[in-house]
């Protein structure tokens with residue numbers, strides 16, 4: 218089915234965001250692994266897989282709309298140098314992705330592409346109630362119990 222060209226371009230820019238998040242989490246996960254924070258390694262590697270699944274949904278939709286998925290582009294990654302900075306960088310990335318999703322959802326509405334909107338709503342739900350929520354909780358835990366105590370629970 219031929220899709221709206223503005224919607225296809227917007228989906229490609231969301232795809233760049235998902236692939237960039239996938240890469241950032243991939244690197245952060247392996248840094249946690251190297252430092253011995255196995256619990257953070259497992260969780261963040263799972264987040265990287267989630268972003269890959271989001272990217273897959275976008276690629277499928279772009280192809281369905283007879284567009285060409287851009288899988289080569291990336292945004293600048295924000296790799297942290299310690300656990301707290303890594304969690305905060307990841308959270309800021311999720312906030313940016315959520316804002317971007319809201320913009321494209323509004324565009325889909327304006328172009329009457331309701332099915333693409335529905336796909337993006339699922340991505341927004343994962344972003345808000347899973348990724349953002351978990352990261353916000355980690356940062357609040359660090360504030361409450363202190364960084365050293367927090368890190369002791371993540372080995």
Ligand SMILES: [Fe+2]
Nearest residue numbers: 235267268271
């Ligand atoms: Fe995502």
Ligand SMILES: [Fe+2]
Nearest residue numbers: 238311344348
């Ligand atoms: Fe995410």
